[in-house]
Amino acid sequence: MLMATINSSIVIISLPDIFRGIKLDPLQPGNVSYLLWMLMGFLLVTAVLVVSLGRLGDIYGRVKIYNLGFAVFTAGSIALVFDPFTQGSGALWLILWRLVQGVGAAMLFANSTAILTDAFPSDRRGFALGINQVAAIGGSFMGLVIGGLLAPVDWRLVFLISVPFGLIGTVWSYKSLRETSVRTRARVDCVGNALFAVGLTAILAGITYGIQPYGGHDMGWTNPWVLTGLIGGAALLAVFCVVEARVDAPMFNLSLFRIRAFTAGNLAGLLASVSRGGLQFMLIIWLQGIWLPLHGYSFASTPLWAGIYLLPLTVAFLIAGPLSGFLSDRYGARAFATGGLLLAAVSFLGLMMLPTNFNYWAFGGLLVLNGIGSGLFSAPNTTAIMNSVPANRRGVASGMRGTFFNSGTSLSIGIFFSLMIVGLAQTLPAALTSGLEAHGVSATVATGIGQQPPVGSLFAAFLGANPIGTLLGGLPASAIQGADLNTLTSKQFFPQLIATPFHHGLVIVFSAAIAMSLIAAVASLFRGTRYVHTD
Template sequence: MTHGDRYKWTALSNTTLGVLMASVDGSIVIISMPAIFRGIGLDPLSPANIGYLLWMILGYLLVAAVLVVALGRLGDMFGRVRLYNLGFMIFAVASLALSVDPFRGGSGALWLIGWRVVQGVGGAMLTANSAAILTDAFPLEQRGMALGINQITALAGQFLGLLAGGLLAEIDWRAVFWVSVPIGVFGTLWSYRSLREVGSPRAARIDWLGNLTFVCGALVLLASITYGIQPYGGHATGWANPRVLGGLCGGVLLLAAFCVVETRVAEPMLRLGLFRIRAFAAGNLAALLTAIARGGMQFMLIIWLQGIWLPLHGYDYERTPLWAGIYMLPLTAGFLVAGPISGYLSDRFGARLFSTGGLAVVCAAFVGLLSLPVDFSFWAFAALLFASGFGQGMFSAPNTSAVMSSVPPDQRGVASGMRATFQNSGTALSIGVFFSLMIAGLANSLPHTLSAGLQAQSVPAGDATRVATLPPVSTLFAAFLGDNPIGHLLGSNGLLDGLPAANRATLTGKSFFPELVSGPFHHGLVLVFTAAAVMAAIAALASLLRGTRYVHVEEKI
């Protein structure tokens, strides 16, 4: 094996470790949020604490989404390996700081949110430059395989984070952050010792105005969409909130200003001309839509499992976060099976067949999920999850390879950042989009169903109506965080204390809430999975229209 052969495998193993760590930490706090908030002395379901909860999850995702383009561009200018190595170090330091939170209450939450943002900066440095490092290191005929392994590991990490969060939260909430410390330290030392610049950094002026308008515009837009899921006034969601509407308009205007700036500066941060390359534009559009659909599926499946299916099958609410992660493993298995295989085959036969075919499978899996009853057979559910993961694995590796191979070598850093921005933005967007769709579906039928069910268990009519008309987001978050929604809604108001013991036992049992809301919840699921199937179909069409295999003319490495 030559020195060059050794280096490319070193680059693959190190960057795969980096993106796995970054993607796992993007989702690990979702499942472990109840343990984290209990650890710092906050009720995660208190209305006053919903903002803390959202920013604990989304702070990392938003920063990772808005910074990757700028950091990819800086990698082109100052060295991709240099930025990547720095990202590993920042990630390790932030993980350590998260695990030693010295505060409690709101101050403890702010400490965690702040260091999650710093951790997101490190994660953005890793994801923005990893694909460019691999594209530099591997020859064209092996690039799809290498990027496939890297990309599928990153995507699988999103779901492995759910399982890891459930397992580690059982030990200690700080263990959720401890796990990244030794990996980050080891990866930092390894990357500084073993990685080298293969591409040639190109000196250029920093586009300060472009960076400012893009980062501010993307952050304001994504944050406004996120706040749209919180209730406002008498509305179930916040889409009528003037601040949300103002943020949406302001974000769009800032991004429009960014596009104007990029056409007028000599050294733009984002190469808009890359969108003239059909393979680049179509591949990124397909990736964005797929990321939105995938993120929405992830959150809806967690709610479905934790709030309904697992309690119906005898699991305590407190244990449902862990078991939800376990029961979603077929999705990860599909990723891991299809990703490397499709990456290898796409090196020989091109990306369009595998990417488009994979998205067709994803679309069919969403249609299959639509046909399942709320209390489904696990094996049918597992088969559909595996098919969805398999289809996403078929799509992701060839699509990444095609996108990265379609651009000139000196623009691979910014191209990698743009690709990661679309993917990370899709994940952040999915929370606002799909939670809003689910809340809209529940708002139409949940109040009447919940009120009638509570009155049947001797809850006074006035109290039942008041509880039933609370924003559906409270019920969703309760199920999402492994808490009995009825126990939370009635217990916080002291309504359970005055009820007969038999009614109290029924209301707080494992089956009352799932059986009561299965109808309204299924209505919401129909909206969510229909939207996801449509997105997957449009993404498949975009992938199909990417043209024949396109590779930028270059010398083989």
């Protein structure tokens, strides 16, 4: 689990070095899709397949599917290391094998929680699943540090690091794990699998392309292909629900939603996953694109230092996760999960109130608060979900929980990037135009640059890059004659320019995160007292 989630985030922080390694500028027109699919492909595959693979675990054996996941994941990691291409072809190779990695990760996601639930009695599951949740969510933040360390040395190391662990894990799992669950004889729900996969893929792909400019608009929500994906995907999922209610052996067991603890836990988990995923992306942009350059760090070194400065969040989560899982075995999940969500909401409020060029100790303290809140929520919530279902439904229940978790992370990219772009669109054009004019760029040229969609500036900040040099470099010399190029292309100019518009966007983003956390807390509160399903 740790290996799978490290790989979901290690690429996020390593993207600048990966694109430099394959000689591709992701900020050039036409290349943004490569950037988005490098981010989204892995998450999309795991979100789409995790329920199907959990159901297959119920039918054919959870350990068998889990072991196969190790092998598939390792094969994808090896292929990623040996990318033979550069530029667009190199990016497509990486995207393809990241999708393969995602298939293996989905096999691990879908069955690891069910295997642990089978192996541990109900009075010890919270602690066991707490450690598993620490691996799952802690890995997503540890990947930021590991990627920051390895990518500047050689971008291929980002993928190579998984290979020895994957090989050892494949052999170890085949030799040590034994099937303890009772298999459920049933046909594979082919129609349900197809409807779910196509419907969810269409929605997530639509969201992915919705944040790209289209037809003179800052975003692509009016793009016919985006609307087709969103509306068509929603229609297919509606048909999927009708089909699943009528088949004998459904992939997505809708009857489980009659269990209050299961429904409330998954709703809270989905909203918490969206807010946590959005937090990760916003903090990376904040550190790499603004705070670190303003404090003298070069753009090339910002990925590493962004990971290091986020360590308080990881450490706090690593401590709170197992502890809350252990205590929830005795006292139940409701108080810990609900309290954790409220702490997360308070941390979002604190981050929203910080100035863009903050004092690090205040920032670090809020990260600790958020890590504690996430740790208090995650393990007890997962334990409550898995305790609430029959033993012969643990595979599909684990897959359904994984779908909500991974879909939340995928949705966070579209939701939070869209909210940030809305915020930037209101203030960035004027700030960019006036800033360029103040340093000698003609009004006509400055206005033209300022009117470009803000998504380019947002992705530049996300990659820890300075887009001003790229924007000015594409102009004829006569257009920028007399401009103070040394100041315009310095590492402080762009961060200072985007700081105020970015903070305006942060207020919108963190307001949404607070609302999601509070709604999730209400759902968690209504989960009921501690409940363990007895067969």
